Amino acid sequence: MSSTFDQVATIIAETCDIPRDTITPESHAIDDLGIDSLDFLDIAFAIDKAFGIKLPLEKWTQEVNDGKATTEQYFVLKNLCARIDELVAAKSAGA
Amino acid sequence: MHLEYFQLVDRIVDLDLGERTITVEAQVPRQNTIFEGHFPGYPLMPGVLLIEAMAQSSGWLLIALTKFERMPFLASVKEAKMRSFVTPGDLLTINVRVVHEGSGYAVTEAKIRVNGELRSNATITFGVIPFPNPELRGHMEAMATRIGFPQQAASHE
Numbered sequence: 001m002s003s004t005f006d007q008v009a010t011i012i013a014e015t016c017d018i019p020r021d022t023i024t025p026e027s028h029a030i031d032d033l034g035i036d037s038l039d040f041l042d043i044a045f046a047i048d049k050a051f052g053i054k055l056p057l058e059k060w061t062q063e064v065n066d067g068k069a070t071t072e073q074y075f076v077l078k079n080l081c082a083r084i085d086e087l088v089a090a091k092s093a094g095a
Numbered sequence: 096m097h098l099e100y101f102q103l104v105d106r107i108v109d110l111d112l113g114e115r116t117i118t119v120e121a122q123v124p125r126q127n128t129i130f131e132g133h134f135p136g137y138p139l140m141p142g143v144l145l146i147e148a149m150a151q152s153s154g155w156l157l158i159a160l161t162k163f164e165r166m167p168f169l170a171s172v173k174e175a176k177m178r179s180f181v182t183p184g185d186l187l188t189i190n191v192r193v194v195h196e197g198s199g200y201a202v203t204e205a206k207i208r209v210n211g212e213l214r215s216n217a218t219i220t221f222g223v224i225p226f227p228n229p230e231l232r233g234h235m236e237a238m239a240t241r242i243g244f245p246q247q248a249a250s251h252e
Contacts, residue, residue, distance in 0.1 A: 041170060041200050041220055048197055058199040 004051075004081040011046045012077075015039065025078035030071060053087040096121050096148075098129060103148040106243045108188075110159055115193035117156035119242075121148055125184045140181035145215045146172055149205035152189040153219055155244065157201050160193065163236065167201065167221035175217035185209045199223060 005025055012029070013020040016039050029035045035043065044055045063069035073079055096103050109118040123140050130138035150169050157167040181187065187207050194202040201223050207215040226232040 038170060041197075041222070044197055044200065045195055045202055045220070048195060054196075054198055056198050061199075 004084055005077060007050055008047065008077060008081055008084065011050065012043055015042045015046055023077065025076075025081070027077050028072065029075040029077065029080065031075075047084065051084055051088050053084065053091055055084070055087070096124060098124065098127050098144070101147070102151075102238065103144065104151050104155060104189075104242055107155060107245070110156070110245050112159060115156070115160065115196075117152060117159070117191050119152045119155065119189045119191075121152075121187040121189060123181060123183055123185045123187065127183070130183055138183050140183070140185070142175075142177040142215070145177060145181060145207055146175050146217055146219075148187060148189060149191070149207060149215070149217050150219055150221075153191045153203040153205055153221065155239070155242075156191050156193060156203065157221060157223055158235065158239070159244070160196070161223065163232065163239075164225065165223045166226045166231065166235070167223045169219070170200065170222045171220040173218040173220070175215070177215050179212070179214050181207070181209060181214050187214075194218070 009020060009023040012018060012023055012033065012035070016033070016035055018033055018035075023033065027033050029040065029043075040057075044057055048054055060069065060074045064071055064074070074083060096105055103121050104119045105121050107117065107119050109116075111117070129141065129144075133139060133141050150172075154167045158165070187209060189205060189207050191203050191205045194204050199222060200220060202218065202220050204218050205216060206213060226235075
């Protein structure tokens, strides 16, 4: 978890020019860090590459738009990292 | 190349869905009002139009990969380099490969060559979404036929 967070925080810091020490597991990527959808594409690309996964952004967005999920579930960094860990585990299990 | 209609790709030369690559050709017109202003006495193909040509070439590849179910829209351009001039009458050969297909987005790398010489290249990100309406999809299908889009690549499996 900490390793995943460190990697994600570094990606966000480098991609969006946000000071690394302001990024915490409790940070909301959109509400706290001010990351917009276009910048998040760059972050998703970097995460996909770094972890060898495909973040299901469309599914998440649809769930939020339909009221079936909150943005906190996917965009608070500790939750995002948990989703990443799940995707990595699922990929390993399916390999 | 129909600059007036912003249609920069003339023909698809090769499309490889397995390798996720496309090669297209685009003939820069010898005469166009654009060259009267860019630049008087020294006509050059504007760099932004070279980027657009790479984006449109990438777009055809992404449309092929999604079997005409989705339309790519330009989201960002990185590492775009105009390495040397492109002038009226040049025949552009544009090679594109998909670097990554994400959820609702894709990243491509595109290169423009003239007579084998690299003139421009860019890394381009697209939002890739379902066609917003049937009219656009129909228009793109008609244009695909015109530029020699391989029919088997458009078939819905």
